[in-house]
Amino acid sequence: MRTPKIGKFALTAALGTVLTLNAFPAEAAKPAPAAQTEKAAAKAQPWWTHAVIYEIYPRSFQDSNGDGIGDLNGVTQRLDYLKELGVDAIWLTPFFPSPNADFGYDVSDYTAVAREYGTMADWDRLTSEARKRGIRVMVDLVLNHSSDQHSWFKESRSSRNNPKRDWYVWHDPAPNGGPPTNWESIFGGSTWEYDKPTGQYYYHVFLKEQPDLNWANPELQKAMHDVARFWLRHGASGFRLDATPYLFEDTNWPEDPDVKSGAPVGLKPYNSNLPATRAALRGLRKVVVSFPGDRVLLGENAISSIDDLRRVYGAKGDEINLPMDFLYKDVASLNASAFKARIDEAEMKLDGFPPVFHFSNHDTPRQWSRFGDGLHNDQIARITSAMTLTLRGTALMYYGEEIGMPDLAPDELRDIPLGAKRKVADNRDPERSPMQWSAGKGAGFTSGDPWLPVGRSAATVNVASQRVDQASLLHWYARLLQLRKTNKALRDGAYVPLESGNAQVVAYARRDVDGNGVLVLLNMSNQDQTLAIEGFKATAGAVLMSSLSGAAADLRRPTLEPFGVRLVAFKGR
Incomplete structure (x- = not known):
């Protein structure tokens, strides 16, 4: 591996602080990050290695029949x-039949469409029309x-002798008649629910209405593989996998010595x-790769370190293609x-596998409100x-992000009655x-x-108004997505890590195999930052994008306005 040759930068902030930016030396990472990503880029890459995947919560995206609920x-x-807009794929959160205790993540039929979302014919039409537009469609698979x-569960709980009893996790009571262990659910309370007719407890790491499947049972595994095959045959380009860390539990059933202040509930050594x-996961990956078209697995995971994240790809890169970087x-x-x-x-510790960068989603406050x-x-x-959107790898977007949709304020939700459309108030309703x-x-x-109520911000924050405003956030996103597709360095190039030493400025470069690329400068402060760049062995090209109109393509002394963005093309020497 060769050391990346990006040159040395010295930047001086407006207050006189001297900042030095260097490509990381070879010994800082083995292999060196830029060389590593250049090697990855040199190969023919599947579409998903540099895709933008747009998450849609179908219930809230577009209602086609006036019932107040979005649909296929x-x-x-x-x-x-x-x-x-320019996205490569869409990921649809669950649209399966469901009692909606967790709005679709409690699935009552894995191979059907809920009536409120449409029919299988509507699904087939969606994938067909998306394909015509070069857009892939991914299914959220609740594993x-x-x-x-x-x-399955109705059969399982019908008797201890039912053939599907072992498709779920059942356990006898503790000697005192209580739950088998002191484990807690991610959603609160015990992770065990007593079933009086059969005299055993079933396990649920989430709601009691969401009993855990027993992945140790080969018949259950086969049934879930068949579910995946069903959607792949119906045009799915892959899956976003829900809650993958929790497929197995420690069947020694140890007591948790520190339930309240130990590891977070979702990162316990016995459940994650x-x-x-x-x-x-390797078995599911084999199912997916048996279909043509570079089908993909995008995975939710529970991690506490970058080493944890690296393991999710698989030792041989044969598990989840795209683990989300939480x-x-x-x-x-x-x-x-x-x-x-x-x-x-x-970039340095994932062995060249594509990172998956994102902020907002259906479980997380929207970034416009959060930051x-x-x-x-x-x-x-x-x-x-x-x-x-300028980093290497795969990027995720959440519907409405591109227009700056905010979370709903508490008073916008307070007076909305519960009913058939909204059975429970959820703390994730604002996003x-x-x-x-x-x-x-x-x-x-x-x-x-x-x-759910339409946000009052819709009066000014909406697609229609931003579409006609070239200075809008929507047009900013569209230009970013177009640049990501058309610029060789941003599409396929290496990431070059630059160390500024400045707590206010993020700086890095993307570089193609010819040494040309894009310098990315991001001022995360509310003050001007003037930067003096020395020793950058490149020639400035155009300012590709800037938050300041008319900004110069200055590689030696650019000034970034408060919260300023500058993407500057350069040619290597």
């Missing part, structure tokens, strides 16, 4: 918008648990990432040093989007509000009463 035909209706209303999980997502504030550390470790300071939210949104297509009643999402 609504997604089809908006495919032209998604093509225009760890089903609904307690699934026919057990060795058998690795083999189960270390990056979970950076709590707009902190340049923290982000730079997370980005660099993803915004109340005054510069749009400018900050340009920073977070530029960072995620699941209807897509804001226009300023009118229903925000273009529905002609009826929406299942």
Whole structure:
């Protein structure tokens, strides 16, 4: 492996702080990051190694029939918008039949479409129309648990002798008659639920309405593989895998010595990432690769370190193709040093596998609200989007992110009654509000009463108004996505880590095999930062994108405005 030749940078901040940026020396990572990513880029890569995948919560994206609930035909209706935006694939959260104790993540039939979302014919039409537009469609596959209303579980709990009894995790009571262990559910309370008719407890790491499937049972594994085959035959380009760390438990059933202050509930040594999980994921991967078209597995995971994340790819890269990087997502504030550390470790310690960078999703507050300071939210949104979308690997977006949709405020939810459309109030409702297509009643999402309230921000924050405003966040995202596709360095090039020593500025480069590339500068402060760049052995090209109109392509002394973004093309010497 050769050391990356990006040159040496010396940057001087406005207050006189001298900052030195160097490509990481060879001994800092084995192999050196840029050389490593160049090697990966030199091979023919599947589409998903540099894709932008757009997550859609179908219930809130587009209602096509006026019942206040988004549906599959609504997604089809908006495919032209998604093509225009420039995404490569869409990931649909669960649309299976469900009692909706966890809004779809409690599945009562894995091979059907819930009536409120449409029919299998609607699904087939969606995938067909998406294919015509060059957009792939991914299914959210809930591996760890089903609904307690699934026919499998109804059979399993019917008697101890039922053939499907072992498809779920059952255990005798403790000697005192109580739960078998003191383990706690991720959603609170005991992870065991007593079933009086059969005199045993069943295990659920989430809600009691979500009993865990027993992946140690070969028949259950085969049934879940058949579920995957069903959707692959119906045009799915792959799966986002839900709750993969929890497929197996320590069957010695140890007591937890420190339930309250030990490891987080989702990272207990007895319930998370057990060795058998690795083999189960390899088995599912074999099913997916048996279909043509570079089908893919995108995975939710539970990790506490970059070494944990590396293991999720598999020792031979034969488990989850794209494990989501929650270390990056979970950076709590707009902190340049923290982000730079997370980005660099993803490049240096994942052995060249594509990182998966993202912020917002259906379980996480929207980034516009999370990082915004109340005054510069749009400018900050340009920073977070530029960072995620100029990095190597795969990027995830969440519907509405591209227009700066905020979370619903508490008072917007307070007076909304519960009912058939919204059976329970969920603490994740603020980030699941209807897509804001226009300023009118229903925000273009529905002609009826929406299942969750439309945010009051829809009056000014919506697709229709931003479409006609070239300076809008929507156009910023569209330009970023176009640049990501068309710029050789951003599409396939190496990531070159640059160390600024400045707690306010993130700086890195992307470089193609010819030595040309893009310098990325992100000012995460509310003050000007003037940078003096020395020894950069490259020639400045155009300013590809900038948050400041008319910014010069200056590689020696650029000035970044508060929360400024600069993407500058360069030619190697």
